[in-house]
Amino acid sequence: MFEKVFVANRGAIAARVIRCLREMGIASVAAYSEADAEAPYVAEADGAIELGPAPPLDSYLNQDRVLGALAASGADALHPGYGFLAENSGFAARVEKSGCRFIGPAARWIEAMGHKTNARRLMESMGLPVSAASDVLAEGTEAAIAEARRIGFPVLIKAVRGGGGIGMVRADDEIALARNLDRAAEMAARAFGDSELFLERFMDRPRHVEFQVLGDAAGDVRHLYERDCSIQRRHQKVIEEAPAPRLERAFLDGVAARMSGALAKLGYDNIGTVETLHDAASGLRFLEMNTRLQVEHAVTEAVCGIDLVRAQILSAAGARVAEILPDPVPLQGHAIEARVCAEDPVRFLPSPGALKTFRPPEGDGIRVETGTREGAAVTPFYDPLLAKVVAHGRDRNEAIASLQGALEAFAVEGVKTNIGFLLRALRFAPFVAGDVHTGLVHDILAGPP
């Protein structure tokens, strides 16, 4: 087992990993930028190393600085969290080359799934359905239009090295496609360092259903059921739940078993999430695979009674999945997570500022993951997440009621938050009925206040 782990992230996920390491008896070293020097997670770790100035490229995204801090820390493994360098195969390879374990899948897996058209082809070859899409687009508008005609409008313009819904542009016709190609390429270059694009058939109001898997170095892969993450604004998840409402258990388990079987054949070796879109007409379609811990992992932890961070660390240290997970993995009750963000509740514009009041709720079946505290500043440098609030109930209605109570009790002053929007969503009749899809946020905002 590892003796000391360097946590190459910040905020809620750094706090979460540091807490897990303490419970496992492993020493932790936090990394922080100048803007995060006073963040609570830094004090919670056994040691801490400053990476550099606040902008991510000077700190959390700066490979040389992170690797320098890793070497100075004396740690024997690195946990990347999510975001930043968590899905950078070159970085993972450099960590391993330095003699430390990268707590995640092998670099070749990050590379294979990071290239979205290659990943689609790989999953298709393993028998998973994919939606109509182009290969990597050749230069020029003509090639893109020809591909879009073949696929059929509307299409989404997506970054080949992208993911997480960032920088996607919808095009309903040839004019919109031609007009948006340059902008999409620019966004892709900026967000992912690569301007290559591809087109994918746009699905209207699908559900986002994703499957949690865990593999080991011996190539055993098992699943931990699914999460529904259909409630999204700007293609970013805000409410996630497990299990997925109103889909047959046998159908979901069949898909999950097929996915874990396919990944086992390929030798997938750590934690991962297979994301799919679902609608009644097409069924499930592979979207992308995330080769890391997911932001919303806590809903799976609640219904399965498994600590996924611990499971991930054990797998990276060489334990077998059969030793880590009970067989079968239990599925108990229903869990829902809401992401409380520093943003206004209608237009979702970011709202940095000082947290004059910050009192997260407590209660039976309520879990809060946060990386901040009262008196701290919410800076414009990083994502707007203030806290994740997870409610676990015997059934979906109980979880919804419990999460509503928790969000009503969550006191935040000094920045605008989306709590008002989250409460509207939890009361919205189609949501309560489990009739969820990615267009629901639009309907909620158009509905009663």
Place this chain on the structure above:
Amino acid sequence: MAEIKVESEIAGKVWKIEVGIGDRLEEDDPVMILESMKMEIPVLAPAAGTVREILVREEDAVEEGQVVALLDG
């Protein structure tokens, strides 16, 4: 000619200025794009006008409510 103030709705950093002095803008045309909390947020012209002055540079930090450009309407 009326002076039109273009204000930032959020605190953030100027990523990209989309217009030059003398450009004619319609209402809701993007004047610049700000970056805050991993999001890109356009600053739109509140009314039609001609760009008289741009008060910030790319990479500058701006505050909520700060006037970032002036238009002649």
